[in-house]
Amino acid sequence: MARRDEIVAFADGLLEVEKWPEFGPVGLQVVGADEVTRIACGVSASLELFERAAETGAELLVVHHGLFWRSEPLAVDRRLRGRLAALFRADMTLLAYHLALDAHPEVGNNVQLARRLGIEPDRPFAGIGVGGSLSPVPLTELVERVRSVTGREPFVFAEGPAEVTRVAVLTGAGGYELIGAGREAYDCLVTGEPEEPSLQAARELGISLIAGGHHATERLGVQALAERIGAEFGLPWEFVEVENPV
Secondary structure, eight states, X not given: OEEHHHHHHHHHHHHTGGGSOOSSOOEEEEOOOSEESOXXXXXXXXXXXXXXXXXXXXSEEEEEEOSOOTTXXXXXXXXXXXXXXXXXXXXXXXXXOSHHHHHOXXXXXXXXXXXXXXXXXXXXXXXXXXXXXXXXXXXXXXHHHHHHHHTSOOEEEOOSOSEEEXXXXXXXXXGGGXXXXXXXXXXXXXXXXXXXXXXXXXXXXXXXXXXXXXXXXXXXXXXXXHHHHHHHXXXXXXXXXXXXXX
């Protein structure tokens, strides 16, 4: 058992949340039980995630995409009311970490994905992503690695070298940084989503793009964070997958 507020302080400190300008409130978003015996984690706030996390017996839930965004109306509509009601029924605390979790050099989405792909990060990319090297492999092999890690068929623009050695990784909606990756002489950008101009930009810059899905490329950070919290406080944790093809 651990105190909720001690867990929040640990996670905030680990991720150095004060360094990252955010799109919404970071860290503690909904206050639940004072004592925590079990942690759940998931990618994005939703009613389904909250109900399924409650079924695990967790008193604290960690997500990457939280409830509140500055781009959304400041109104508790039917969607938000239902989500809050599910958290209140379960007396469950909600923690949300967005850019800080993308960027973290150990538990972050980008470094976690890069290392699973055999890429050794050696520098930041686009502020929150990473760039790195791998032993030269055919582009087709890197595509297969992305397919294996994400569990889905990636979207590929094979416009760069047939053999890949330098790769930029920017999970989620990172396709907008394709031009930046090309300017930094990467062979390939691995991301979650492409943009409409990406094909022609890739072709003209001679760089490949592999998009493994916004959701699928951002599963790893919350799991690594929950594991770190669990180890720090001696708590069991569980990842709750709510499928999303985007």
